[in-house]
Amino acid sequence: xxxxxxxxxxxxxxxxxxxxxxxxxxxxxxxxxxxxxxxxxxxxxxxxxxxxxxxxxxxxxxxxxxxxxxxxxxxxxxxxxxxxxxxxxxxxxxxxxxxxxxxxxxxxxxxxxxxxxxxxxxxxxxxxxxxxxxxxxxxxxxxxxxxxxxxxxxxxxxxxxxxxxxxxxxxxxxxxxxxxxxxxxxxxxxxxxxxxxxxxxxxxxxxxxxxxxxxxxxxxxxxxxxxxxxxxxxxxxxxxxxxxxxxxxxxxxxxxxxxxxxxxxxxxxxxxxxxxxxxxxxxxxxxxxxxxxxxxxxxxxxxxxxxxxxxxxxxxxxxxxxxxxxxxxxxxxxxxxxxxxxxxxxxxxxxxxxxxxxxxxxxxxxxxxxxxxxxxxxxxxxxxxxxxxxxxxxxxxxxxxxxxxxxxxxxxxxxxxxxxxxxxxxxxxxxxxxxxxxxxxxxxxxxxxxxxxxxxxxxxxxxxxxxxxxxxxxxxxxxxxxxxxxxxxxxxxxxxxxxxxxxxxxxxxxxxxxxxxxxxxxxxxxxxxxxxxxxxxxxxxxxxxxxxxxxxxxxxxxxxxxxxxxxxxxxxxxxxxxxxxxxxxxxxxxxxxxxxxxxxxxxxxxxxxxxxxxxxxxxxxxxxxxxxxxxxxxxxxxxxxxxxxx
Numbered sequence: 001x002x003x004x005x006x007x008x009x010x011x012x013x014x015x016x017x018x019x020x021x022x023x024x025x026x027x028x029x030x031x032x033x034x035x036x037x038x039x040x041x042x043x044x045x046x047x048x049x050x051x052x053x054x055x056x057x058x059x060x061x062x063x064x065x066x067x068x069x070x071x072x073x074x075x076x077x078x079x080x081x082x083x084x085x086x087x088x089x090x091x092x093x094x095x096x097x098x099x100x101x102x103x104x105x106x107x108x109x110x111x112x113x114x115x116x117x118x119x120x121x122x123x124x125x126x127x128x129x130x131x132x133x134x135x136x137x138x139x140x141x142x143x144x145x146x147x148x149x150x151x152x153x154x155x156x157x158x159x160x161x162x163x164x165x166x167x168x169x170x171x172x173x174x175x176x177x178x179x180x181x182x183x184x185x186x187x188x189x190x191x192x193x194x195x196x197x198x199x200x201x202x203x204x205x206x207x208x209x210x211x212x213x214x215x216x217x218x219x220x221x222x223x224x225x226x227x228x229x230x231x232x233x234x235x236x237x238x239x240x241x242x243x244x245x246x247x248x249x250x251x252x253x254x255x256x257x258x259x260x261x262x263x264x265x266x267x268x269x270x271x272x273x274x275x276x277x278x279x280x281x282x283x284x285x286x287x288x289x290x291x292x293x294x295x296x297x298x299x300x301x302x303x304x305x306x307x308x309x310x311x312x313x314x315x316x317x318x319x320x321x322x323x324x325x326x327x328x329x330x331x332x333x334x335x336x337x338x339x340x341x342x343x344x345x346x347x348x349x350x351x352x353x354x355x356x357x358x359x360x361x362x363x364x365x366x367x368x369x370x371x372x373x374x375x376x377x378x379x380x381x382x383x384x385x386x387x388x389x390x391x392x393x394x395x396x397x398x399x400x401x402x403x404x405x406x407x408x409x410x411x412x413x414x415x416x417x418x419x420x421x422x423x424x425x426x427x428x429x430x431x432x433x434x435x436x437x438x439x440x441x442x443x444x445x446x447x448x449x450x451x452x453x454x455x456x457x458x459x460x461x462x463x464x465x466x467x468x469x470x471x472x473x474x475x476x477x478x479x480x481x482x483x484x485x486x487x488x489x490x491x492x493x494x495x496x497x498x499x500x501x502x503x504x505x506x507x508x509x510x511x512x513x514x515x516x517x518x519x520x521x522x523x524x525x526x527x528x529x530x531x532x533x534x535x536x537x538x539x540x541x542x543x544x545x546x547x548x549x550x551x552x553x554x555x556x557x558x559x560x561x562x563x564x565x566x567x568x569x570x571x572x573x574x575x576x577x578x579x580x581x582x583x584x585x586x587x588x589x590x591x592x593x594x595x596x597x598x599x600x601x602x603x604x605x606x607x608x609x610x611x612x613x614x615x616x617x618x619x620x621x622x623x624x625x626x627x628x629x630x631x632x633x634x635x636x637x638x639x640x641x642x643x644x645x646x
Contacts, residue, residue, distance in 0.1 A: 001082045001083060001084070001143065001289065001290060001291050001292060001322075001325075001355070002289065002290035002299075002317075002318050002321040002322060002359075002362070002426075003289060003290075003423070003426070043065065043066035043067075043165070043173065043174070044066070044174040044175070044176055044205055045063055045064065045065050045066070045162075045164065045173060045174065045175050045176070046063065046064040046175075046176050046178075047061070047062070047063050047158075047161075047162055047175050047176065047177045047178070047211075048061070048062045048063075048177075048178045048179075048180070049061050049062075049156065049158075049161050049177070049178070049179050049180070050062075050180045051154055051156065051179060051180060051181055051182065051218070052180055052181070052182050052183075052199075054136070054149045054154040054182060055149065055150070055151040055152075055182065057135065057136035057137070057138065057149050058133055058134075058135060058136065059133065059134040059136065059156070059160075059161055060131075060133055061130075061131065061132055061133070061134060061161040061162065062129065062130070062131045063129065063130040063131075063162060063163065064127055064128075064129055065127060065128050065129075065130060065164075065165060066126060066127050067121050067125060067126070067127060067128050067165065068121070068125075068126075069121050069122060069123045069124065069125055070120070070121055071118070071120060071121075072118075072119050072120070072121050072128075072165060072166075073110075073116050073117065073118055073119075073165070073166040074098075074107075074116070074117040074119065074130065074163040074164065074165060074166070075115055075116055075117075075163060075164055075165075075166050075342065075343060076088055076090045076093065076115045076116075076117070076162075076163050077115075077159035077160075077162070077164075077212060077342040078090070078115040078342055078343050079339070079342055079343065079344065079345065079346055080144065080145075080157075080159055080212075080342075081212065081213065081293075082291050082292045082293070082325070082329065083143050083144065083291065083410075084337070084346060084348050084351065084406050084407055084410070085346070085406070085407035085408075085410060086345070086407065087142070087143060087144070087145055088115060088145070088159060088160075088342070089137075089142070089145035089160060090114060090115050092134055092135045092136070092137065092145070092160070093132050093133075093134060093135075094132065094133045094134075094135055095131070095132050095133045096117075096130070096131070096132040097130075097131050097132070098117075098119055098128055098129070098130050098131075099128065099129045099131075100121060100122055100125045100127075100128045100129075101122075101125065103122075105119050105120070105121070105122075105128065106119070106120075107119040113343075115343065116166070117163065130163055132163075134160050134161050136148055136149045136154075140285075140286065140287045140288065141287065142287060143287060143289050143291065143410075144157045144159075144160075144215075144287075144289075144291055144298065145160070146286070146287030146289075147285055147286045147287050148286055148287070149285075149286070150242055150283055150285035150286065151242075152219050152220045152221060152241075152242045152243075152283075153185075153217075153218065153219030153220070153221070153240050153241070153242065153281065153283060153286075154181075154185075154216075154217075154218050154219065155215060155216070155217050155218075155279070155281055155286065155298060155300065156179070156215060156216040156217075156218070157212075157215050157298070158177065158211050158212050158214065158215065158216075159212045159342070162175070162211075164208055169340075170208050170209070170340075170341045170342065171207050171208060171209045171340065171341075172207075173207065173208040174205050174206070174207060174208075175205065175206060175207070175208055175211045176202075176203070176205045177191070177202075177203045177206075177211060178200060178201065178202045178203065179200070179201050179203070179216060180199055180200045180201075181199045181200075181201065181218055182199065183199055184199075184220060185199070185218045185219055185220055186218060186219065186220075186222045186240075187201060187216055187217065187218035188216070188217045188218070188222070188224065188236070188238035188240070188277055188279055189203075189214055189215065189216040189217065189277060189279075189296065190214045190273075190275065190276070190277045190293070190294075190295035190296040191203040191204070191206070191211075191214045191216065192204040210294075210465065212342070213293045213294050213295075213330075213465070214293060214295065214296060215279065215291075215293065215296065215298045217238060217240050217279040217281060217298075218240065219240040219241070219242075219281075221240065221241050221242065221243055221244045221246070221247060222238065222239060222240045222241075222247070223238075223239045223247045223249075224236050224237065224238045224239070225237040225239075225249070225254055225257070227254075227257045227258045227260070227261050227278070228261065229261050229262055229265050232261075232265060232271070233271055233273060233274065233275050233276060233462075234275040234276075235261050235275065235276045235277075235278070236275075236276070236277050236278065237254075237257050237278045237280065238277060238278060238279050238280065239280050239281075239282065239306075240279075240280075240281050240282070241281070241282040241283060241303060242282070242283050242284075242285065242303055243303070245307075246282045246303045246304060246305075246306065246307065247282070247306070248306060248307050249306045250306070252370070253306065253312070253371065255370070256369050256370045256371040257278070257319065257369070257371070259368075259369035259370055259371075259639070260319065260320055260323065260365060260366075260369040260371065261276075261323075262369075262640075263365050263368045263369050263639065263640055264320075264323055264324065264327075264365055266640040267361070267365065267451055267454050267455075267640070268327050268454050268455060268458045268459050269454075269455040269459035270458075270459040270460055270461055270462040270463075271326070271327075271462050272294065272326065272327065272330070272331040272462070272463060272464070272465055272466060273294055273295040273326060273464070273465055274295065274464055274465075275295065276295055276296065276323075276326065277295065277296040278296070278297060278299070278319055278323070279296055279297055279298050279299065280299050280301070280319065281298075281299065281300040281301070282300075282301055282302065282303045282304075282305055282306065283300070283302075283303050284302060284303050286300045287300060288300050288301055288302065290318045290319075290321060290322045291322070292322045292325030292326065292329050292330060293326075293330065294326060294330045294331070294465035295326070295465055297319070297322035297323065297325070297326075298322075299318050299319055299322055301315050301318065302315075302530075309526070310525070310526035310529045310530045311526075311530050313372070313376060313522070313523065313526040314523070314526050314527055314530045314531075316366050316371040316372045316376075317362045317363045317365075317366040317371070317372065317380075318362075320361075320362040320363070320365040320366045320369070320371065321358055321359065321362030321363075322362075323362075323365075324358045324361045324362050324365065325358055327454075327458040327459075328353075328354065328357055328358050328361070328454075328458055329354050329355075329358060330465070330467070331458060331465070331466065331467065331468060332457060332458050332468055332469075332470055333354070333467050333468070333469050333470070334347075334348075334349070334350035334351075334353065334354055334469065334470060334471075335350075335469045335470065335471055336348065336349055336350065337350070337351075337354065338467055338469040345407075346407070347404075348403050348404060348405075348406035348407065349400065349403050349404055350403070350470075350471075350472060350475075351403045351406050351423075351425045351429075352399060352400075352403055352425040352428070352429045352432065352495055353429070353475055355423075355425055355426050355429060356425045356426060356428065356429010356430060356432060356433060357429060357433050359426045359427060359429055359430040360429065360430040360433035360434055360437075361433075361454070363377065363380065363381075363430060364377075364636060364637055367637035368637055368638065368639045368640065369639075370639075374634060374637055375522070376522060376523055377637050378512070378622070378623040378633065379521040379522060379523035379524065379622060379623075380523050381430075381434075381507065381623060381633075382514060382515075382521070382621040382622045382623045383521075383523060383524060383527065383621055384427040384430060384431070385431060385502055385504060385507060385514050385621065385623075386514060386516070386537075386538060386621035387418075387427065387537070388424065388427060388428055388431065388502035389501060389502040389504070389514065390418065390537060390538060390554055391418045391421065391424070391502070392418055392419050392554065392555040392556055393418060393419045393420055393421035394421070394498070394499060394500055394501070394502075395498065395500055396498065397421050397498070398495065398496050398497060398498050398499075399424060399425060399428055399494070399495050399496075400495045400496045402421055402422070402423065402424050402425055403425050403495075406423060406425070409421075409422050409423050410422075410423060414551050414552055414566070415551070415552060415566030415567060416552065416553070416555075416566060417552050418537075418552060418554050418555065419555050428502065428503065431502060431503045431504065431506055431507070432491070432494050432495075432503050432506070433450065433506075434506030434507065434510070434636075435494075435503055435505040435506030435509065436450060436479070436487075436490070436506075437449055437450035437506065437636060438505070438506045438509040438510050438632055438636075439483070439485065439490070439509070440452070440453070440479075440482060440483040441632060441635075442509065443483040443484075443485060444482075444483050446635075448482055448483055449636070451640075452482045453478060453479055453482050456478050456481060456482060457470075457474075457475070457478045472488075472491075475487075475491075476488050476491070507623065507633070508626070508629075509629070509632065510629075510631070510632035510633035510636065511625065511626050511627075511629040511630055511631040511632055511633060512623040512624065512625055512626055512631075512633055513623065513624050513626050514621060514623065514624075515621070515622055515623070515624040516538060516619040516620060516621055516622070517619075517620060517622055518617050518618045518619070518620070519618075519620065520618075520620040521620065521621075521622055524620050524621075532545065532546050533545060533546070533551065534546065534580050534583055535620075536583065536587070536618070537552070537554055537557075538619040538620065538621065539587060539614065539616060539617065539618055539619045540557065540558055540559045540587070540597075540612060540614055541553055541554035541556075541557020541558055541559040541560055541614075542554075542557075542559045542564065544570065544583070546580060547569070547578075548569050548570040548571065548578040548601075549567075549568075549569050549570075550564060550565065550566050550567065550568045550569065550570065550601070551566060552566055553565055553566055558612050558613055558614035559612055559614075561613070562596075562599070562610040562611055562612045562613070563608075563610055564599065564601060564610050564612070565603075567603070568601040568602065568603045569601060569602050570599055570600070570601045571600045571601060571602060571607070572598075572599070572600040573586045573597065573598070573599050573600075574586040574589060574590075574597055574598055575598065584618065587614075587617055587618045588617065588618070590614060590615050590617070591615055591616070591617045593615070594615070596611035596612055596613040596614070597611070597612040597613075597614060598610075598611060598612075599611075599612055
């Protein structure tokens, strides 16, 4: 998963209950309900989703489930693949009715496992019908459980519109899905259509696992581009937006996405999908994020991302990130995240590999494919390095703990973010894997690189989607086959130790160093404009909204020492009414005087003046070339031989 414009940062599964008890006058309080007896052998569940009211944000679901008489437990998917947490939006299920032979059955929710529904199936019953509405949210927070529809489009996540019988092997359940779309809407998905009748699409039967893994993108305004590798699997870039004008992808970007497919296949040496569908949704009315799947992705961005230079620049690594996940995260998956069902709690201790390595490779591939220039790549690396270097939370919290608490940290607030720490394994993982790449190149005198690890660990033979789980030792052992080293100690020092500084060894070993200047880079400007923030974290120690709201304060900074805090709103700075221009002018003026910067701010109904004793001018991060070392960074992001033609 990739985060888009989340908490104003610089970044851009399966589980099942196993002990269901029968429904009774008293709802069960079992934490692991008994395996249901009322399920027929290897059933095929017919699922029809009526999306004709998607513009009103209502989906109507109907299932016919083969069963046998007795106690039955139905489960709603809880732990959603790629979201690393119990994010199934069960609270948006409404109007649940279960019938057998036309007669309504009584059901009750488990008192502990809220995602489990108990029902007694009458004698002589061979199937039940389950019908409910799913109420699509309007709020854009919440990843796939966030806003997913507008008057012009819909992104359907199948886990939201189905229930399934509890079973020790949920992957043995077969679904035959159908989707009824609003008149005239087109659709895109990795699912295979068996037939189409009017606005109804019937898909080929498939396992529960692969159904949940195959979202459907649909809408009035759409466009599809073939970005396949010559002689390789069919790969399509599907665009859906609220208006045709937002689909105007440039020839340069189209060539970049074709090059991305070339570069990714060259990097891994094989692919694990029959075909791949990029699902790229452009709308202000949906949540903005990226979610990985074996044979597709679900990427949602601002409506003007393809035609606005700033939005395009900040989002350029989103599709590369999710594409890499087809290999790293879907095919190769940490054992703690490869639970095999939708109810077993996931363990995120290796997310620094799952997400961190993907973050590194996604950014590298964006540069290799020409979606970002080499200069923009370095600017982006400087920004994430500076954020992590100026993160006081490093003094108490190791990166390992951030991984371990991932399922909660995705929903942390933006205030005091640098002290609390959030999902840092994305960007810090990027820096760690950059250092691993540089280390391999040094150990082998540039004969090998992290590309060789990717081929050995994620490659193999091309084929259909599958999961091959791994442990920390598997990662270490494969690295040792590429370049013998004490990799266990290498990673433990960076993951498990409390370290006051960010892992900048990769940047420095690659011939560059983190520096600060008074002029913001193109990436810095694009980030501030796209996120509508004023980023003075490395000068005053503040991140602000364009209207003066304080989003975050860096502990130990001049702003922190003055008493300013998140939630306050600056009204004047250096005697001038607040504006972005006033902030920049105050910082420049403070360089030539000894008096503190005077800031007036409101805190609820209270107004107060604060003296910020800072005189260092504006400070924005960039990478400075270290001529005493070879420029390895440029070599890393240069196109591969196979992709050089672009």
